[in-house]
Amino acid sequence: MNLMISLSKYLPYIFEGSLWSLGLVLGGLGIGFVIGVMFSLIQVYGSSPLRRLISLYVWFFRGTPLIVQLFLFHWSIFPALGIKSTPLITSITVLGLRSGAYQSQIFRGAIGSIEEKQMLAAKAIGMNDWDAISSIVLPQALRIALPQISNEYSIILKDSAICFILGVMELMTRAKYTAIATGIALIPYLMAGLIYIGLTYIGTKLFDLLYLKMRIPGSVEG
Amino acid sequence: MSGETVLRVKDLYKRYGDRIVLKGVSFEIRKAEVKAIMGPSGTGKTTLLKCIDMLVKPDSGRIWLEDLELTDPRIDIGEARKKIGFVFQEFNLFHHLTAIKNVMIGLTKVKKLPKDEARTIAERALLKVHIERELWDKYPAQLSGGQKQRVAIARALAMEPMIMLYDEPTSALDPQLTGEVLEVIKELAEDGMTSLIVTHEVGFASEIADEIMIMMDGKIIERGDPRKVIHNPRREETRRFFSKILKIGDESR
Numbered sequence: 001m002n003l004m005i006s007l008s009k010y011l012p013y014i015f016e017g018s019l020w021s022l023g024l025v026l027g028g029l030g031i032g033f034v035i036g037v038m039f040s041l042i043q044v045y046g047s048s049p050l051r052r053l054i055s056l057y058v059w060f061f062r063g064t065p066l067i068v069q070l071f072l073f074h075w076s077i078f079p080a081l082g083i084k085s086t087p088l089i090t091s092i093t094v095l096g097l098r099s100g101a102y103q104s105q106i107f108r109g110a111i112g113s114i115e116e117k118q119m120l121a122a123k124a125i126g127m128n129d130w131d132a133i134s135s136i137v138l139p140q141a142l143r144i145a146l147p148q149i150s151n152e153y154s155i156i157l158k159d160s161a162i163c164f165i166l167g168v169m170e171l172m173t174r175a176k177y178t179a180i181a182t183g184i185a186l187i188p189y190l191m192a193g194l195i196y197i198g199l200t201y202i203g204t205k206l207f208d209l210l211y212l213k214m215r216i217p218g219s220v221e222g
Numbered sequence: 223m224s225g226e227t228v229l230r231v232k233d234l235y236k237r238y239g240d241r242i243v244l245k246g247v248s249f250e251i252r253k254a255e256v257k258a259i260m261g262p263s264g265t266g267k268t269t270l271l272k273c274i275d276m277l278v279k280p281d282s283g284r285i286w287l288e289d290l291e292l293t294d295p296r297i298d299i300g301e302a303r304k305k306i307g308f309v310f311q312e313f314n315l316f317h318h319l320t321a322i323k324n325v326m327i328g329l330t331k332v333k334k335l336p337k338d339e340a341r342t343i344a345e346r347a348l349l350k351v352h353i354e355r356e357l358w359d360k361y362p363a364q365l366s367g368g369q370k371q372r373v374a375i376a377r378a379l380a381m382e383p384m385i386m387l388y389d390e391p392t393s394a395l396d397p398q399l400t401g402e403v404l405e406v407i408k409e410l411a412e413d414g415m416t417s418l419i420v421t422h423e424v425g426f427a428s429e430i431a432d433e434i435m436i437m438m439d440g441k442i443i444e445r446g447d448p449r450k451v452i453h454n455p456r457r458e459e460t461r462r463f464f465s466k467i468l469k470i471g472d473e474s475r
Contacts (some may be wrong), residue, residue, distance in 0.1 A: 121308075123300075125327075127300065128300050194263060218361050218363030218364035219361070
């Protein structure tokens with residue numbers, strides 16, 4: 001019983017961790033979105049040296065484990081560049097760079113699925129390339145990509161747990177500290193698991209709502 | 223140079239791989255004139271229209287819109303395309319925009335007009351093609367083919383082009399919907415809109431065109447007064463072409 005009481009004192013502590021986790025996820029997803037859109041545009045419309053450079057980037061971030069990337073940036077790349085980073089900053093940056101690699105591929109596919117004729121029609125009314133891309137191609141591509149971005153959210157949410165390795169005060173780290181402090185492993189980790197499930201559920205529901213709101217009326221897909 | 227001439231095409235060539243699609247096409251259109259291009263499928267008619275709008279780059283030959291040479295690589299082609307209305311066979315409306323926004327976007331993005339002014343012009347263009355108010359906020363997927371094509375015509379029209387190019391504007395439509403689109407094109411032509419129309423509609427072409435040009439195998443093989451070209455052509459190929467499509471037309475009736 002005593003154990004339960006001491007455990008309950010840790011509840012707010014664990015819950016606060018989910019805010020940190022959300023911060024990691026939203027930060028990573030946001031940075032990844034900006035990188036993903038930019039890089040996908042370069043991959044579709046850019047010159048071939050740039051395209052190759054981005055392929056290399058994607059190849060690295062998709063080909064190596066997150067934990068390797070975290071260590072590499074925190075202990076090697078950032079120090080070498082003279083950047084004084086905190087675990088939180090490194091984690092958000094790495095999650096963002098990594099998600100950018102995945103999102104660039106999502107957007108590349110979405111842009112590729114838009115008919116060439118949309119671009120042709122935009123040019124025919126006198127639009128330059130940038131206007132045609134930003135006001136015709138991208139708005140349609142974003143809608144197509146949305147379900148996959150929702151999927152990316154649920155992946156990055158679970159990936160963020162690995163940031164405990166740098167000691168970021170997110171959900172997993174706090175669950176672990178609680179387990180150590182109370183000597184009970186089951187309940188803190190179970191709670192962390194449930195919170196991850198809850199956040200996944202709420203997040204993907206929100207994405208579903210956004211998808212419905214953005215859906216083009218009358219269109220067949222979705 | 224004759225101020226009357228709106229479009230001049232001179233000796234246009236275009237090749238895709240080892241297939242030569244255009245083999246020296248030349249013609250002119252004067253202000254308020256309507257010309258129809260007819261001919262079997264795959265003879266370069268669409269390519270010709272796309273070359274005029276520089277959506278496809280011709281290999282050689284020159285094109286002028288009044289005094290502006292479109293084939294001059296130094297010109298701002300976007301600036302030139304504003305003055306050419308292009309109507310696609312498959313409408314190509316912007317899927318994510320409502321009917322009225324499809325018409326407005328060229329005005330706000332390309333002509334940089336303020337929103338309310340763009341809206342006024344768009345409303346006028348839509349009414350001109352008989353798209354009534356209740357359809358303005360519909361998305362393309364909610365419109366019939368005939369409505370879509372008329373919105374597409376309004377989109378081109380709103381830019382106040384010097385010439386309209388129609389690329390088989392009714393070929394993708396159900397037969398019962400072609401009439402409403404042809405009617406709009408005819409009304410615009412009668413209002414003095416210079417038009418170049420690629421079409422398979424023989425009756426329509428003979429009714430509104432000042433001249434029909436018959437294209438075969440990348441060349442204009444015959445041109446002249448519609449009735450004469452249709453009913454009393456000089457070339458045997460022309461006669462065979464019309465007898466074929468007129469016969470098909472009879473059978474489907």
